[in-house]
Amino acid sequence: MIGFFNDLPFYLSGLATTTAVSVLGICIAVLVGVLLALSLRSRLRFLSLTVRVYVEFARGAPLALVLFLLYYGGPQFGLVLSPYVTGIVGLGLYGAGPFAEIFRAGLDAVPKGECEAAAMLGLTPGQALLHVELPQAIKLTLPPSVGQAINLVKESAVLSVITLGELTKVAGAISSISFAVVTPYLTVALLYWALVETIARLGLYAERRLAAKGS
Template structure:
């Protein structure tokens, strides 16, 4: 039994690498999309703010599996042919953008109005004010919530197996079907997911402490 586990280690390693790679890229898209959506919500133009709100509500309510099915299996009907990797990254990114948008919206709202007015008095352009004052403060304020959402997306990545992506859950299923073992493969990936989540949580705690020291 131990020899079988040792032989399966390369499969677990490949699945872990796929999970980490797809999750990182998907989370990056989620964060960038969340920032743009949060800015759209602040727009005075209803043609911008209303669609942004509609997208956020849809992404928060639709299951990730549904988003993946629409992209990977429904896309070809509209000429959109995506590989499992690309569909996984895009699906995870689109799915996570809504929650991140709400996080950043709260972060931007928490910035004192006086700081924006001071930036205007200093002659900063809206772009300079956003990049140098608003965005850094919003990222600092929303760090704990952002870490929590990042952890959620990493755990949600287990659903990517529905589009045949060879991440951890898919690997466990493959090993289980070959060896007829159930406990060992799924217990192994559970421990690997736990290790990933624990690593993210500790990095987030370390970053939060550093930001707190710099901000004090």
């Protein structure tokens, strides 16, 4: 027990790193995902096909491969990133593909009649997207988006391959010093659970708020 409290600052440091990198990575994934979703619906065939290739690659490639390409392959092309920045960018680029599919499906699910009604009222396509399609798509895509955010948090466990001091890396370091296996990894598992549960609760709260506004 004394050893656990001595290691507590390291666990908290790893939790802070995991939380910060995951949240920032999710934000990038959502923003890029929205842009990709809009591009997938573009009438420009070349643009939609190019984005489709990227989305399929992001959905199929392991996160560890993306991280290796950025962190170890980037310097060969003059791109030198710290482990912290690599983790954020890697999670963002990796998560953008699934988010793009989620948002595309949500936008496609908005009834066509509402978009036509917006056009009849004199709204430009951009205004219709902002005021009609996106608000409804957000309600439709919130549950799967929360699920994808949770997946990214759990995927962040592989960030230790680029020497980032997140939770899994901390558990490995403590285990190698103390020769304990169960306590470090069980503690980290509980911290991941707490982080995931927090995101799930926030998602439920957001769903209820949106449902209350729509009623």
